[in-house]
Amino acid sequence: MQIPKIDFNSLPLTRWFPGHMNKATRKINEVLKVIDLVVEVCDARIPGSSRNPAFDHLFERKTRFVVFNKADLADPAVTGLWKAWYERRGIRVAPVSAITGKGVAALIGEWRAAYLANPRPADVGKPLQHPLRVLISGVPNVGKSTLINHLAARHRAAVGPFPGVTRINQWIPLKGDVELLDTPGILWPTLANKEQELRLAVCGCIRDAVVGNELLGEFLWYDLVRSGVPVAWDLYGLDHCPESSEELMLAIAKRRGMVLPGKDVDLERCSTTLIGDFRDGKLGRFTFERPDERRKVDRPPEGPP
Ligand SMILES: Nc1nc2c(ncn2[C@@H]2O[C@H](COP(=O)(O)OP(=O)(O)OP(=O)(O)O)[C@@H](O)[C@H]2O)c(=O)[nH]1
Ligand SMILES: [Mg+2]
Structure with a gap:
């Protein structure tokens, strides 16, 4: 079938950037000094568009890890391409489904390894003597709180099928000396x-x-x-x-x-x-963006992996 060309980009942007997102960014900045690892949760169906470019600056001094959540709804072959693409650039990535639990159990070990490979100066060359403090970040509705609840094996963080459910930072302790910070979903103004x-x-x-x-x-x-x-x-x-x-x-x-x-x-x-x-996944599994498209929105995070 000949696909018609429709120019959606000629339509005006709505510029949805609710005020609580500015405040949330400030609150994250305040807590950053105690954070060991920043996990950025993306939507595996839109790995480029669901990465907030403002995080490159906000987290530039932090060790970072990318989670592709909702992998149960994405095309597994394209998810594999994205994982390889990031890893060639030295960035650790895990595709998971916080709903089915696939890939979630291995995350804590992977996060610990990512931090120990690039620790803060005070932790260099010795075993970790404090809980691993992990900040869970991402754009709204990508499943940050659902992922945390799965890891905590109980319902600790509020979740919902629409963006903007989490409004404040919330620490959630896990077994095995790990503390997760759930944060509100943050978009960027442009x-x-x-x-x-x-x-x-x-x-x-x-x-x-x-x-x-x-x-x-x-x-x-x-x-x-x-x-x-x-x-x-x-x-x-x-x-x-x-x-x-x-x-x-x-x-x-x-x-x-x-x-x-x-x-x-x-x-x-x-x-x-x-x-x-x-x-709901009734139409199939789709990933709308591929790493080989090399569009502006598909770039990987900058800074240390
Ligand atoms: N299919 C599928 N749905 C998921 C998955 N993870 C989360 N969801 C659903 O996505 C919706 C959003 O989940 P939340 O955990 O509230 O997302 P969030 O990122 O914390 O959202 P905000 O707090 O609003 O930023 C809920 O309806 C979840 O059930 C997943 O891996 N697969
Ligand atoms: Mg939430």
Whole structure:
């Protein structure tokens, strides 16, 4: 199928940067002196767009580790490409699923090893004599608190299916002399372009209502088609790839009884259905960004690994 070119980047950015994110950045800065290791949790479906470029400066003096969470929803082959790409640049990476638990058990050992390979001056050349203090950072809704709860084997941190659930820093002690600091999700004021904003929104890192569900639905159709990965369109009774978002929304409307009186399609509800099915993994596993695209948003963290 010939994929149409739609210029989403000509649309204006909404610049969603709630005030609590500035405050959260300040609070993280205040606590940084006691932090041994900074873990940046990214969404494995958008490994480039879900990396906050402001963290390069904020954490420039810290030992860092990247976690690709929600790997259960991402294309495993592309996750492997990203892991290799980061590791060639000396940055340790672990793909995990905080929901299924896959990959989570090994994290503490990997974090300890990452810190000991590049410790703070006071810890050089001797066994660690204090708890390993790990700051868990990332953009909103990538699963930071869910990951912490899994590691703590109990529900200690608040979680939710929308961005902005964690509002303050919270220390959570683990067995084995490790302390985790849960932090609020932080975006940055100037996203690279509209497509990055839409991808963040599709993956739940920006509130749906900020961008608008109908636009999100249209962009998701576009990104799914562009991904080149088979999509479970049969969920909506389709035996082929829909050639336009209108065709897709019509199929969803027919399948789910979302035709308004007068035979109009309820675009808002159809888009919400599409986005929900995508987030639940019902359409398949997708990674929308590849390391070989070398786009501005895909760069690795700078500073010491
Ligand atoms: N499929 C899947 N869903 C996940 C995973 N981890 C977290 N989630 C879901 O993602 C949503 C956000 O999880 P949270 O742990 O609240 O995310 P957060 O990063 O702490 O979010 P903020 O505190 O708002 O910044 C919840 O609905 C979780 O159930 C995962 O590995 N796979
Ligand atoms: Mg949280």
